[in-house]
Amino acid sequence: CRRLVESGLDRIIISLDGTDQESYNKYRMGGDFEKVIKGIRMLSEARQGNRKPYIIIQFLVFRHNQDQVAEIRRLGKRLGADRVIIKSAQIEYPESIHEWMPVHKKYRRYRRDNQGEWKLGGKLKNRCRRLWHTTVITTDGLVVPCCFDKLAKYPMGSVGTGTISQIWKNTEYNDFRKKILGNRKETVICTNCTEGIGRIYR
Known part of the structure; x- marks a missing residue:
């Protein structure tokens, strides 16, 4: 972490798509939730009051973690992150859209067109x-x-x-x-x- 701080890096984005091992591992298969948590905390502490690198936690919203949005914001604050970004998830395969796409429309990247096909929302x-x-x-x-x-x-x-x-x-x-x-x-x-x-x- 000290080397990261001394590298001159302006900002770092860390993906954390869950607030526990089970939800994190659903998308980041084989990932170690506690290792990521420890890394964020150590990086924040290594800055010793400096503002760089600016630490961003990015949380992709899926069906299985859509109710953890408020919790990830609180977790980010406790870990010393400067910002938490809540982002809609990319779903590459249409056949898996119902497994992954959030129920809450607010967090969806896609909408149905007039033919009933899922398309990217917005122009x-x-x-x-x-x-x-x-x-x-x-x-x-x-x-x-x-x-x-x-x-x-x-x-x-x-x-x-x-x-x-x-x-x-x-x-x-x-x-x-x-x-x-x-x-x-x-x-x-x-x-x-x-x-x-x-x-x-x-």
Whole structure:
């Protein structure tokens, strides 16, 4: 934790989708709830009054944990987190939507269309602030636009062949940004994303 604090990192987002081992493990299979809790507490203490890194706990709302929203806010405060984000969950496979999607409509990312099909709620606008503010590096060093590119289908470069700054400004990245501004819905990873449609509950 001390090395994280001294690294100069501005903020860190820690996924904590449950307030006990059972609910946490439902989605984060094989995860150790107590280990995550201990890590957050130690990181908060290691800052010794400093404001960096800014600690964010992110809680994805599913059917099984939808009644833990108030509890996760209280837990975040006790652990010393600066903020708790309550976020609607991405459900990739239509056949599992009834298992995972919250009963409470407030926390749903999807709605039924006129044909009875589940679709992303809200209008998909031709914009995305993430492309100008964040990036993601995969375990093998590929730089991809965001966390929705889970299979690295849109690589912008590799940290093995260039710096982050070089990749950030390269032709591939700039062309991708222009594509999103032109017609975002043509990009597969964008069609299940809530960016700009208000599915985060602070």
